[in-house]
Amino acid sequence: DTAVSQTPKYLVTQMGNDKSIKCEQNLGHDTMYWYKQDSKKFLKIMFSYNNKELIINETVPNRFSPKSPDKAHLNLHINSLELGDSAVYFCASSLQGGTGPHGYTFGSGTRLTVV
């Protein structure tokens, strides 16, 4: 059973396109996140949602828009893709904002390549 699943695992697209990455968790967690891992492996928070409400919205271009239809899903939509958006995007979830006994659980990542 996959705890946090995100699709697709790989995404290659042209500049200017619009794309979405989907994320679902079956852990009963109340908080979900999107992280971006750049080419130097640095991981940075983009968004966090608690019970479908936006809690954290870091300095991210408006072209990135998260959508949480329910507590178990957090999707990431990206408009007008740019070369600099190429990265690995991780979805994660947690209980009680990360203070639960298992911390944060991550999906396997989506490698986005913009050409």
Added chain:
Amino acid sequence: AQTVTQSQPEMSVQEAETVTLSCTYDTSESDYYLFWYKQPPSRQMILVIRQEAYKQQNATENRFSVNFQKAAKSFSLKISDSQLGDAAMYFCAYSANSGYALNFGKGTSLLVTP
């Protein structure tokens, strides 16, 4: 803002030996959580160990243990009896009690040699 610093971009250890990865952090909070995550080449983020700041006892998980020094804001990871499968990128991370976010260090790449 909380910052996490990993001063060792790369470390190397021989199989069966012990290695310690360093991590320091900066915070004005008194209640927080610290984590070590492992990222092998498969890129999956795997929780290695977790420490609550209010607990004085250092966390241990089998061959992995931490040295948590709250006053010094230091949180090092010790890997005993290193195995080839331990080779990975290791990230130290911080989460405030009410933070709803995990702040990562830049990572330490661990190489395990036979």
